[in-house]
Amino acid sequence: xxxxxxxxxxxxxxxxxxxxxxxxxxxxxxxxxxxxxxxxxxxxxxxxxxxxxxxxxxxxxxxxxxxxxxxxxxxxxxxxxxxxxxxxxxxxxxxxxxxxxxxxxxxxxxxxxxxxxxxxxxxxxxxxxxxxxxxxxxxxxxxxxxxxxxxxxxxxxxxxxxxxxxxxxxxxxxxxxxxxxxxxxxxxxxxxxxxxxxxxxxxxxxxxxxxxxxxxxxxxxxxxxxxxxxxxxxxxxxxxxxxxxxxxxxxxxxxxxxxxxxxxxxxxxxxxxxx
Amino acid sequence: xxxxxxxxxxxxxxxxxxxxxxxxxxxxxxxxxxxxxxxxxxxxxxxxxxxxxxxxxxxxxxxxxxxxxxxxxxxxxxxxxxxxxxxxxxxxxxxxxxxxxxxxxxxxxxxxxxxxxxxxxxxxxxxxxxxxxxxxxxxxxxxxxxxxxxxxxxxxxxxxxxxxxxxxxxxxxxxxxxxxxxxxxxxxxxxxxxxxxxxxxxxxxxxxxxxxxxxxxxxxxxxxxxxxxxxxxxxxxxxxxxxxxxxxxxxxxxxxxx
Numbered sequence: 001x002x003x004x005x006x007x008x009x010x011x012x013x014x015x016x017x018x019x020x021x022x023x024x025x026x027x028x029x030x031x032x033x034x035x036x037x038x039x040x041x042x043x044x045x046x047x048x049x050x051x052x053x054x055x056x057x058x059x060x061x062x063x064x065x066x067x068x069x070x071x072x073x074x075x076x077x078x079x080x081x082x083x084x085x086x087x088x089x090x091x092x093x094x095x096x097x098x099x100x101x102x103x104x105x106x107x108x109x110x111x112x113x114x115x116x117x118x119x120x121x122x123x124x125x126x127x128x129x130x131x132x133x134x135x136x137x138x139x140x141x142x143x144x145x146x147x148x149x150x151x152x153x154x155x156x157x158x159x160x161x162x163x164x165x166x167x168x169x170x171x172x173x174x175x176x177x178x179x180x181x182x183x184x185x186x187x188x189x190x191x192x193x194x195x196x197x198x199x200x201x202x203x204x205x206x207x208x209x210x211x212x213x214x215x216x217x218x219x220x221x222x223x224x225x226x227x228x229x230x231x232x233x234x235x236x237x238x239x240x241x242x243x244x245x246x247x248x249x250x251x252x253x254x255x256x257x258x259x260x261x262x263x264x265x266x267x268x269x270x271x272x273x274x275x
Numbered sequence: 276x277x278x279x280x281x282x283x284x285x286x287x288x289x290x291x292x293x294x295x296x297x298x299x300x301x302x303x304x305x306x307x308x309x310x311x312x313x314x315x316x317x318x319x320x321x322x323x324x325x326x327x328x329x330x331x332x333x334x335x336x337x338x339x340x341x342x343x344x345x346x347x348x349x350x351x352x353x354x355x356x357x358x359x360x361x362x363x364x365x366x367x368x369x370x371x372x373x374x375x376x377x378x379x380x381x382x383x384x385x386x387x388x389x390x391x392x393x394x395x396x397x398x399x400x401x402x403x404x405x406x407x408x409x410x411x412x413x414x415x416x417x418x419x420x421x422x423x424x425x426x427x428x429x430x431x432x433x434x435x436x437x438x439x440x441x442x443x444x445x446x447x448x449x450x451x452x453x454x455x456x457x458x459x460x461x462x463x464x465x466x467x468x469x470x471x472x473x474x475x476x477x478x479x480x481x482x483x484x485x486x487x488x489x490x491x492x493x494x495x496x497x498x499x500x501x502x503x504x505x506x507x508x509x510x511x512x513x514x515x516x517x518x519x520x521x522x523x524x525x526x527x528x529x530x531x532x533x
Contacts, residue, residue, distance in 0.1 A: 029313070036309045044302045062348035065301055069349060069360075072305050073368045076312050196343070239336040239398035243328070250335055250369055 014038055016087040024080055040072065043088070047071065047095050056099050063102065071098040101254060202232045205264055216260075219267040224260035231257055290362035290375055291383070292353050308361035315372050322372070323407060325419055325526075329399040329498060331369035333376065336398035337388055338367040344389035356387020363387075373498040393523075399497030400524035404458035407528070415480070417530040418458040422494075422521055426453065431473075431521055434464040454481050460529070465511065472514040473521050477506055477529065486510025493528040501525065505532070 014035075022035040051057055051064035074094050084090055206228065209216060216225035226245065230236040236244075238253060247253045289311070296304070322330075341352050341363075349367075353360030358380070365371055366384075376399070385392050401421050408416040421427065430453055454461045459480050466474035477487040492512045493503045501522055506512045506529075514521070 033310055033313055036313065037306050040306050040309060041302055044305055048301065062350065066349050066364075068301065069305060069308070069364050070368070072309060073312070073364060073370070076309055237336065237394060237398070238339045239332045239394070242332055242335050243398075243400070243402045250331055250338075253335065 017085075020079070020082065020087060024082075026080075036076075043091055044068065044072075046088075047091060050092065050095060051099065056095075067098050067102045068095065070102065071095045074098060101251070199232055199235075202228075202261060202264070205268055206233050208268065209264060216264070220260050220263040224256055224263065227253070227256040228260035228264065288359075290359050290365075290380060291357055292359045296353075296359065304361050307359070308364060311361060311365060312370060315370070318372055319370060325401050325403075325405060326373055326498065327369070329401060330366075330371050330373070330376075332398040332400075333371070333395060333497070334367045334369035336390060336394055337363070337384055340384075340390035340394070341367070341388040345387075347388070352387050356383040358383050358387060376498045378499070396497050396524045401495075401526035404455050404526075406457070406459045407530075409459075415459045415531075417528065418455075418460055420455055420458045420460070420462070420527045420529065422525040422527065423523070426455065431464055435467055435520075438467045452478065452481070452483050460487065466513065472516050472518045474511055474513040475527075477510045477512065487529070487531070489532045491530045491532055493530075494522065494525055495528065496522055496525045 016039075019035040019038050022031050023039075026032060047068045048064060051067050052059055052061065057064040057067065071091070071094050074097075075091060078094070082090055206216065209219070216228060220228070223245070227241055230241050230244070231238070238257075241247070242250070242253050247256070319327075341347060341349075345352060345355070347355065349360045349363050352358075353363055356363070362371070362375070366375075381392065381395055384390055384395060400423050401419060402424060404421045404424065405419050406415055406417075407419055410416055422431075430451065434451075452461050452463055461478045461480050461482065463476040463478075463483075464473070465476055466472050477490060479485040479487065486508075487506055487510045488508055490506045490510075490512075491503070492506060494501045494514070502515055502518070504512055
């Protein structure tokens with residue numbers, strides 16, 4: 001029960017069910033708008049608190065506000081499909097999904113290079129997180145003296161070290177490593193630099209995979225392989241990929257890219273022997 | 276609770292921000308955003324597919340630019356661009372409406388998310404032709420023709436090379452009919468000779484004996500009309516003399532005059 005001022009103007013309480021009934025009836029327009037106002041007034045503080053919690057953005061106010069704002073658009077888009085009784089639970093689910101989307105894009109890299117925060121692992125993805133961490137450690141490892149001159153017969157393991165060497169030779173690599181240790185993503189320029197490094201690393205991973213004559217199609221579906229190649233090898237813009245591949249909505253594009261990236265990391269990490 | 280009307284500090288200013296937004300709460304901002312989505316619900320549902328795709332493409336480009344070029348939050352990007360952060364979220368979600376994508380808004384986006392103007396235009400480009408309206412008997416009444424699809428670009432390049440080079444007996448490109456299956460019309464490329472601007476000659480599909488006379492033509496880039504006119508008695512639409520080439524990322528809406 002929401003004990004605010006009623007949408008009819010007098011002091012009264014509106015339950016979620018009452019507000020939703022008006023919204024889903026889609027008329028009259030002014031009452032629908034007012035019902036939305038009530039819902040937002042009630043749930044915005046709750047959703048924002050949730051988004052700010054350690055489970056999600058852990059105090060990052062701007063990221064949390066963005067996630068809640070985007071979640072409201074999803075709630076709006078899907079409100080007519082809502083048939084359950086627990087509106088609050090439904091909004092939390094949407095917020096959680098929105099967080100994963102934003103986290104993948106914004107926090108960008110930690111989805112790729114670190115692990116999703118506790119409790120946010122998606123069951124649909126079967127990444128072995130220990131292996132992923134080992135892969136990342138391997139990539140970030142300083143090459144030893146004897147590994148600095150390697151010939152073509154180098155093993156997959158040493159090629160990773162070569163890649164790491166490549167990275168570490170660049171000035172931004174220090175930032176890359178520093179960023180990883182930061183529990184909160186930094187905003188602004190640092191974030192954009194980090195995203196660039198992420199793109200380069202994924203591009204190197206693709207090269208690593210295909211260098212032995214292997215096709216990306218063997219570890220992901222052809223559509224994912226096409227998207228990954230276009231995005232990170234050919235450096236195509238997301239909007240170009242959207243048009244070229246006839247993708248129907250933005251979320252499908254995000255899913256294709258993140259799913260393909262995860263498949264690649266998973267496959268490469270499988271090649272790393274256990275420590 | 277404040278009435279919705281009072282929550283739009285500058286209703287006439289949408290989609291631009293004003294200083295009153297500095298102090299507003301996220302509740303107010305999200306209420307304004309949902310209010311805007313409500314107002315456009317019917318219009319958005321009735322947008323033709325090609326316009327929806329343009330708007331989604333633009334949203335993807337803006338989101339990527341904001342992330343990768345600025346790393347700014349919606350609120351920060353709103354401040355930098357001078358746009359309402361509620362509008363930025365709407366545009367990134369692909370839910371803007373065509374009237375909102377003015378040249379001023381595009382300039383603000385270029386400034387705010389450090390997007391390249393050409394990338395925004397390319398994101399909104401229509402890459403595929405399509406039939407928009409047919410009569411019950413199947414006759415084409417209006418169609419959309421992409422000028423950035425490979426079919427057109429390849430033929431236009433070949434045509435321009437041909438008219439630029441000395442004529443030879445092998446040159447038989449002039450007058451080649453392009454059958455745009457998806458649009459349900461055929462056309463030839465013309466112009467470019469002796470300083471003439473480019474031109475297109477429209478015909479019924481696969482029928483060079485049936486020019487489309489008196490059809491209204493609107494040449495657009497993204498959601499903006501660049502030039503418009505009517506085909507002449509031979510089905511020819513000539514670009515203005517200021518056009519030395521076909522515009523980039525463009526498409527044409529052609530409609531039979533009633």
